[in-house]
Amino acid sequence: MPEWLRAMVGQADKGIESLRTFQVKDAKSPDLGGVRDGFDLLNPHSTAALIQYGACGLASPSSKFYKSKDLLADMDLAALYLVKTQHPDGTIDLLSTNFHSTPDTGFLVKRLTMSYKLIRQSGTEGTEKMLANLKTFLLRAGDALSVGGIHTPNHRWVVSAALTKLNELWPNPKYMARAEQWLGEHIDIDRDGQFNEKSTFIYSSLTDRLLITIGKGLNKPELFDAVRKNLDMTMYYVHPNGEIVTDASGRQDKAIVGTLENYYYPYRYFAIKDGNGQYAAICKLIEKTAGLKTAGFLDYFLTDPSLWVELPTEKPVPVDYVKTFPNSGLVRIRRDRRDSTLIANNPVWFTFMKGNAVLQGVRFASSFFGKGQFQSEKIGENGKEWVLTQKLDGPYFQPYPKESIAPDGDWEKMPRTFRPQSEVQLLETKVMIRETSGGMEIEVVTNGTERVPAAMELIFRPGGTLKGVSKIENTKDAWLLKEATGSYELGGDTITFGPGLALHKNIALRGALPAMEAPTVFLTGFTPFRHVIRFS
Known part of the structure; x- marks a missing residue:
């Protein structure tokens, strides 16, 4: 067994020790054998994890649990708990969201079939009883996987992989027929x-x-x-x-x-x-x-x-590239230890990383009719710059058409879509992102309605040190960059950013997303907003 694998075994041993401390051992308890999670919930997933990790310990000569009969006994209790809490249709529950869940059953089966093989191969004394109980759970689960439905795209492959592993242990045409049906998509x-x-x-x-x-x-x-x-x-x-x-x-x-x-x-x-x-x-x-x-x-x-x-x-x-992923709405720019990500369809549309120092997001918002949080449907490329745009309108509404007025005056019966609009306000925001010799720069330009308060957020990863910025009173971790250049340092790496802009202190703009739980530097102004900030 190579050294890297022995290191895995040693780490897995710690997992076994931890999981055993959360197992119910009271013989009088109806929950005997179950394993609690960090929220003190007994659940099939934590219980199955004890079998999964335990099987690795039993089968690894370098493990402190190699061929441990005590651990095997705990694993048998866990298998019995799984059988007891399994629904008659063969499914289990994911207590945080899914009940009578075929895909969550598949997640367990995929790994527990590997556990079954490892336990059998370990040669641990007394495995017959434990394996019989585990087999009961797995075969019942196989019935569910052969007919049950899914939620998400990956669930099809979860179920198919679980059926594949079951078929290796106990060949059954219905397992293969169902897997082939999913693969047909x-x-x-x-x-x-x-x-x-x-x-x-x-x-x-x-x-x-x-x-x-x-x-x-x-x-x-x-x-x-x-x-x-x-x-x-x-x-x-x-x-x-x-x-x-x-x-x-x-x-x-x-x-x-x-x-x-x-x-x-x-x-x-x-x-x-x-x-x-x-x-x-x-x-x-x-x-x-x-x-x-x-x-x-x-x-x-x-x-x-x-x-x-x-x-x-x-x-x-x-490690040195500009790569566009149009289907994901993403542009990746990397220059060895420095990289940036541009993101479409997201209120966080730019990140910048320099070694350990991380600007984990840039956002821009205005208080334009409570809907001014900027995000762009796509990222356009214009020469040597990338362009993100957003167009907003803010109308007012005229009296409702007389012939359609609700007799009882119920506002909900008179939808705004049928009211004539007037005094329509417009705001267009354009973000242009360019690579520089030492990093990146962002230019934000707005056109349209004037005197709208606006703010740009520079959201840094917690744990670092900010310099050249001013704390905004009565906030936990919000700062202003007023004029010159600021810096953020973490782990010996430093991001510099600037110049700043601070024309007001309204950082909780109506309609903008709430501040993140992270050190955040704000640049503030009014429309027409025009500012260039550089990162290096």
């Missing part, structure tokens, strides 16, 4: 190399892993093409510090801070399978920046020893 990948949900931290990497499982198990290597395409694209979504761009996600990972651990298995799988040196380099980056977090995928590696071999020779990955 084709893979939801666009020309950019991104899956429908654009969920770079969570669901794109999940889909990569699932398609590998299905492709291997059903002998469908054509599915690997989508995975390779996504992995190629993802190389351009990497920040200099090893984090991944999440700003365009359509799911719950939108704009979160995420690293690349979820991609370690697919990158390693194809680095070895294809002899791909760039993928090998990404693996090394993941080991360096998120190595401990890869332990959550230990079962993938324990059940596939072909991945224990040395990676191929590394080849350079992209």
